[in-house]
Amino acid sequence: MTPPFVRLAVPTIALLLAACAATTSFPAGETCLARGYAIEDDFIAARRGTCTRLPGGGVRLEIRPEISGRINPSPWFAFKVIPDGAAEAVVELVYTRHSHRYWPKISNDGLNWDPMDERYVTALDGGRSARIVVPLASDPVWIAAQEIIAPEIQDAWNREISAAAGVPLSVLGESKAGLPIHVLDSNPDSEDVLFLVGRQHPPEVSGAIAFFAFAEVVFGNTDLAREFRERFRVIAIPLLNPDGVVGGHWRLNLGGVDLNRDWGPFEQPETALVGDLLDELDASAARIRMFVDFHSTDKNVFYTQFDETDPPGFTTRWLSAAAPRITDYRFGKETRPITNYNIAKNYMFKRYGIPAVTYEVGDETDRGATVAAARVFAEELMRTMLQQEY
Ligand SMILES: [Zn+2]
Numbered sequence: 001m002t003p004p005f006v007r008l009a010v011p012t013i014a015l016l017l018a019a020c021a022a023t024t025s026f027p028a029g030e031t032c033l034a035r036g037y038a039i040e041d042d043f044i045a046a047r048r049g050t051c052t053r054l055p056g057g058g059v060r061l062e063i064r065p066e067i068s069g070r071i072n073p074s075p076w077f078a079f080k081v082i083p084d085g086a087a088e089a090v091v092e093l094v095y096t097r098h099s100h101r102y103w104p105k106i107s108n109d110g111l112n113w114d115p116m117d118e119r120y121v122t123a124l125d126g127g128r129s130a131r132i133v134v135p136l137a138s139d140p141v142w143i144a145a146q147e148i149i150a151p152e153i154q155d156a157w158n159r160e161i162s163a164a165a166g167v168p169l170s171v172l173g174e175s176k177a178g179l180p181i182h183v184l185d186s187n188p189d190s191e192d193v194l195f196l197v198g199r200q201h202p203p204e205v206s207g208a209i210a211f212f213a214f215a216e217v218v219f220g221n222t223d224l225a226r227e228f229r230e231r232f233r234v235i236a237i238p239l240l241n242p243d244g245v246v247g248g249h250w251r252l253n254l255g256g257v258d259l260n261r262d263w264g265p266f267e268q269p270e271t272a273l274v275g276d277l278l279d280e281l282d283a284s285a286a287r288i289r290m291f292v293d294f295h296s297t298d299k300n301v302f303y304t305q306f307d308e309t310d311p312p313g314f315t316t317r318w319l320s321a322a323a324p325r326i327t328d329y330r331f332g333k334e335t336r337p338i339t340n341y342n343i344a345k346n347y348m349f350k351r352y353g354i355p356a357v358t359y360e361v362g363d364e365t366d367r368g369a370t371v372a373a374a375r376v377f378a379e380e381l382m383r384t385m386l387q388q389e390y
Contacts, residue, residue, distance in 0.1 A: 024053045034059045036086025037136060041079050043110065044150045045202075047248030048079045049096065058090030065097055065250040072258070073098035074250045076203040078144035080110075083136035091132045091143070092124075099127035102145035102203070103364050106134070113147040115364070146205035146363070151179060151242040154199075157212060158182050158238060165219040165229075172237065173273040176254040179242040181273055186219065186234045192390050193281065193288045194218070194381075196236040197274075197344060200259040201251055202244035204296035206361040206370055211238060211294040213371040214359075217378035228382040233286065235277075240270050260293075263347035278351070289390055290314070290381070291348040291356040296363055300331035300373075303358040305349050306338065311388055314355040322373075322380040328366065329373035 026032040032039040032051030039059060041048045049062030061079065065071045075098050081089045093100065100123045105113040120133040134141055142148070162169035167186040175181055196218075198211035215236050218225060228234075239245065243254035253259050257268050266275030281288065304315045319333050338346050348356035359377075361370055 026051045032059060032061075034086075034089065037084055037089045038082040039079050039089070039091070040082060043078075043080060043142075044152075044246050045144070045148045045248045046078045046080070047076055054090075054092070056090070057086070058092060060092045060094055063093050063095050066244075066247060066252055067256050069256075071097065072201075072251045073101060074201065074203045075099070075101055076145045076248055076250050077102075077104075078142070078148060078248055081134050081136065081141045081143065083138060083140070086136055088136055089134040091134060092129055093132065094129045100130040101363065104130075104132055105144050105147055107142040107144070107148075108139060110142045110148060111153075113142075113144070116143075145203055147209075149205055149208055149245075151239060151245055154208075154239045154242075155180075155182065158184065161215065161219050165221065165225075167219050167234075172277065174269065175241070175243045176269045177243045177246070179246070181240060181242065181270060182238065183277075184215070184219065184234070184236040184238070186229050188233055190231065190233040191285045191287055192231070193233045193235055193286050193290075194385065195288050195291045195348075196234070196238075197240055197291075197293045198236075198238045199245065199294070200240045200344070201295060202241055202247075202249045203251075204294075204361075206363055206365055206367070207294040207296040207359065208238075209367055210359060210361045210370050210374040213374035214292075214294075214378040217375050218382065224379060224382055228386060231386060232289070237274070240274070243270075260295075260344055261342050263344045264342040287390070288348070288352055289354055289388075290385060291345070291352075291354060292359050292381075293344045293357070294359045295361075297360045299360070299362045300329060300365055301360045302331065302333045303336050303345060303360065304333055305345075305356065306335040307349070309349065309355040310353040311355075311390075314384065314388065315357055318355075318381050318384040319377075321384060322376050325376045325380070326373050328369040331373070 028049050034053050035057040039051055049064040052060045063075050063077045075095050104116045106116045107113045122131045158169050167184050169184055171180040172183040199208050241253050241259055251258055253268055255268050259271050262268050262271040266272045345356045345358045
């Protein structure tokens with residue numbers, strides 16, 4: 001039986017359409033009524049600016065970042081199309097800053113996503129805009145820059161991992177908006193620590209997918225993973241910027257700060273939690289031996305240290321061991337000199353001299369290949385650390 005709210009939904013939109021026929025422009029947060037469909041942005045991670053109805057039946061959506069100042073070119077968008085008779089919605093994305101980067105993903109439930117078919121997506125005006133054709137039937141369709149992995153999905157994953165591997169899960173503290181920032185912390189009795197961080201940058205979903213696969217192996221129940229966790233403590237913070245994810249941010253936390261430029265100052269609530277945790281570890285017998293921070297960019301690459309690490313050559317040994325086992329995932333290793341930016345990788349190297357790596361996954365890298373490669377990288381990292389004398 002159809003629930004009453006669904007039966008009401010269609011006539012309500014039809015009435016609204018009739019009543020608002022004269023309105024052509026709808027600010028963010030307001031249902032945008034087009035001819036035969038509506039566009040909504042009332043869900044977690046949604047982002048669109050003003051929606052303007054075009055004479056031909058399509059709509060133009062402004063895509064704008066969370067601040068007006070300088071920001072990285074990670075133009076996130078996410079909206080929902082509610083059909084009301086039209087066979088398709090023609091949506092023009094107009095970027096107020098930067099240009100079209102993410103290949104749109106489509107979902108029928110907001111949970112399972114696919115890249116849109118090529119025939120439905122056209123970049124226009126040198127990438128300053130893009131046209132998307134959304135085929136419609138009777139049910140809502142979600143469109144987003146990348147798969148939406150909301151904090152509640154991350155939290156469910158945390159609980160599953162914790163239960164399956166018996167790894168304690170706790171709340172490290174709260175984000176600026178009061179959302180919990182979780183930490184998985186296995187075997188605190190071991191002095192030698194592997195430290196993993198995920199999702200400082202909200203749109204970097206391919207990096208999050210790698211994080212999940214990688215951590216599932218490290219927290220897995222194989223002989224290798226069990227041996228590793230007996231020898232090493234693993235501290236993992238899967239989602240450092242929940243507010244940015246909820247807000248559909250391009251880059252920043254709710255304080256308008258790039259968290260991966262705040263390692264050292266630790267002035268934001270989220271990074272301050274990390275700073276306090278590092279101080280706590282330093283005050284104990286714990287020694288961080290390896291640091292991996294998961295991100296996304298235009299290619300698969302590991303950013304590593306320009307200067308020699310302790311132990312020397314570690315990252316090269318790790319990645320060289322993984323490379324022969326990895327197929328369908330081309331990746332590079334690039335050394336980076338230390339800059340004045342307060343980037344996690346640089347900070348951890350400067351503070352501890354350890355191998356500290358940014359694990360970057362291409363925006364559109366095949367998700368299956370991303371998962372398969374992350375599993376191998378995790379296994380070989382565990383083997384390389386187990387072989388290393390500390
Ligand atoms: Zn990033």
